[in-house]
Every structure is written in C-alpha cells, then in structure tokens.
Amino acid sequence: MRDSVPLDPVDLAILRLLQNDARMTYRDLAAEVGVAPSTCLDRVARLRRAGVILGHELRVDPAKLGRGLEALLLVQVRPHRRELVGPFVERIRALPESRALFHLTGPDDYLVHVAVADTADLQRLVLDEFTSRKEVARVETRLIFQRWDCGPLLPARHAAGE
C-alpha cells in the first residue's frame, strides 16, 4: 500500500486530465481518453481505492481573500525532542496564516508556508507565534515574490504497462 501502483496508459491519461480540471465530467473524460464512461468511473474508483487519488481540492487565490503576501519561514526548534515538536507542529498547523508545514533535513528543522495581509501582519505573526515560543531557536523569513506551479504529476519511470 505504500509502494507504487501499476498504471496503464488509460489510468495515466485520466490522471493527467483530472489534474488539469478535477471537475471534468466522466462523459468528457471518457471521450478524451477513448474508453466508455463506465470504464472511466471504474478506473477513477480504483485509483481512489489504491490511494493514488487522495482527494479533490479547490484552488483559491490568497490575494483575493486579503492575503496578498506569502512567505516561507525557516524555523529551528531546539531542543528537537518529540515532546516539544509535537505541540509545536499542532500549534503551527492551527494558525489561520499557515498554508503548509514541512519537516526538513538541514540546519532548519521546519519550513512554514504562510499567507498574510501585509508585512505588518507578517511581523506580528513572526513575533507572536514564532520567536516568542521558547522551543523556537531561530526563524528566518523569506518573502515569496512569485510562485509557479509545475505540470501534472506523472510516474517517475516508464509510463505504460508496468
């Protein structure tokens, strides 16, 4: 269940198309892929069961919600012990400004992707929620000038028949 799943060209075509527009109807999907709608439905259900498809997400523009400034915070947590990092992770995840949290290798233990209104809001967030916490040893703030999303996620190797 943790390993990669065998995917044939039909599965791959479905994944590619749904990553562009997850609300495509099965009818249109079937027409593009070149199989019957029921087959599409079956394949999608199978991909869901196999855990390849995790869910359907709405993509929202943060700027339109008054969160025009995005930043990455590189956070060093010291001492890096389970009883400290557990509550830290939960607290950060619960912040309305947080978009994603990563546990990383390297000198910084965590990377937090945040969306805020402006630099004043960012300063408040860093001071009140990060540097004021005693387990946070260091915070490095990097503003995001621009973000590009890349193409659909496809299998690492040979696409077909594996």
Added chain:
Amino acid sequence: MRDSVPLDPVDLAILRLLQNDARMTYRDLAAEVGVAPSTCLDRVARLRRAGVILGHELRVDPAKLGRGLEALLLVQVRPHRRELVGPFVERIRALPESRALFHLTGPDDYLVHVAVADTADLQRLVLDEFTSRKEVARVETRLIFQRWDCGPLLPARHAAGE
C-alpha cells in the same frame, strides 16, 4: 481585480466546505450552508468570475506514482539578470520532477519543490539539471521528512459583510 473581494458569510461557508471536498454536490453544499442549491451554484459561479476560485485540482499521492522522495532545492542564480533567469525558470518548470517553483527574497533566489523516486534519482537531478547549469551558483538540498497541509484558506480579517 488584484484586490480582495467582498465576501458575505454564505460565500465564506461555501469556500470553507469546498476546500474540504471540492466535489461536494451543490445539493449537499446548499443543505449545509442553508440556502437553495441554485443560490450555491450562483455564488460559486460568481466566486469563479471574481477570481477567488481559481480551479479544481486533483490531489495525487506522489509515492503511489513511484515518487516517494520529496525535496526542496534552494538555488542561487548568478548573475541574477532577466536574460538568465527567464530561461532558468522555464527549464525548471518543464522538468517532470518539479512540483512548484518560488522566487524568494534572501540569500537563495529560488526554491524548487521536487518529487523523485529515490536519493539516486535526486542526485542525478541535482547534478544534471542544476549544478551543471552555468547560471546556477549554488544548490542546497533539503529532504522533506514529512508534510502537513493546514486548514482552509480564509480571509485575513473580519469574515463577514466586508
């Protein structure tokens, strides 16, 4: 069009629910929000037109596609001039391993989120696509141990009536 959009409590409830499950039917959505299905449809169409809703995305498990290792690459591009960074950005975006690309403030100019098969694959990617490029001055690789997604994105300030 770049600024924030006035959203009433109904819009916010819709956005909150759809961010949890973007494939909810308008019927169920209407029942939860407390309005008629047609009203929901109208609101969603309006949010789409206003650019608040950018699209519907399929969330896929990279590990299931044979891309069990994710990493962040901090890249310094020197000299940091338009005629060099343009092609760099386009090349990185086109890589099948790339998931997202950020232009940042700070000592590293770009952050690239990649998904690869294993450490050998990551080494190949870093050597062939990054350090071998003459405009790339430095690459710092950080593995992602774990990732947490945070709650739905909501407006920065007062939710209602603005």
Added chain:
DNA sequence: GCTGAAAACACTCCATA
C-alpha cells in the same frame, strides 16, 4: 434568492469478449 421542471449527468447492472 427561492421554486419547480427539463436536461444532463453519475452510477449500476448485465451482456460480452
């Protein structure tokens, strides 16, 4: 913004190869 009717759709079953 709601109601109701018409159209489009998702989904199940069964025959088929």
Added chain:
DNA sequence: TATGGAGTGTTTTCAGC
C-alpha cells in the same frame, strides 16, 4: 477480468416568481 451499452435515480441548470 475488464469493458461497453442501456437504464435509473440524482444532480445541475434555467426558467419564472
């Protein structure tokens, strides 16, 4: 074992109010 086609219940959509 997986596919394709037809049928059924549901959802979406678009009137009018």
